[in-house]
Amino acid sequence: MRIELNNSLDEIVTAMTALRAYADSVAVDEAARQAAALVLDELLTNIISYGLKGSQHDPIILELDIADKNLQIRITDGGIPFNPFDQPDPNLDLPLEQRQPGGLGIYLVKKYMDEYSYRYSDQQNIVTLRKKLAPAPDQAGKGQ
């Protein structure tokens, strides 16, 4: 499935609706759905709020696929080059009051996905994420 999203935070709802429709059509388990929803929210918020801020760009491309028993998510945008996975992780060993704000969203993306990668090609940021699908349809998402 491939959809185009405009540079507006409202489009995150569009992405969620597309994810739900896709997940229903290919029987994605609940844990993978929740993980996918979270990472889409985090990454699209970043791209729309910072990467594409204040200028005209081509639409953001969202692609959802099943590859090697993984739910694969690819997000392509023509904003300023930015590797989200290159940022330092937040220091979670500090108590809350000593922590610096920021970095939580990307950290969650790393934790929720089994694979994540970034490349910059043809003036496009391309983020690819993979989440393993539960092997059987019984009680998916109750693992760990």
Add this chain to the structure above:
Amino acid sequence: MELKTTVTIDAEKSVARVALSGALNTDTAPDFEQDLQKVIAGGHQLTVLDMKDLEYISSAGLRVIFKAAKQTKAAGHRLAAANRKPHIDKVFEILKALPDMAVFANDRELDDYLDAMQKQVRGG
């Protein structure tokens, strides 16, 4: 998905309960922050975020909660998260946020805590 918040204040026990229903994300976090800040400004000993009907949380929502946790702690008060669904709990766990927040798995634990707090107040 929308977020609905319902605030209940128990002045006698100095407890504010904020029940969240729906999704706390980029979309809903700014309004929630306003609501929560108003509650915190009330200076209650304990502010409980009741997450029984919270379906989804993202980092935008967590930032609002962590900020409020810092503020309440600085004021000598507590912010608590109660009735967390397993997938919401997991997010808090990943971010190692639980030790800094009074956390209650359910209403029973919360009531026990409130009783203990009351006794402390009466006793001291």
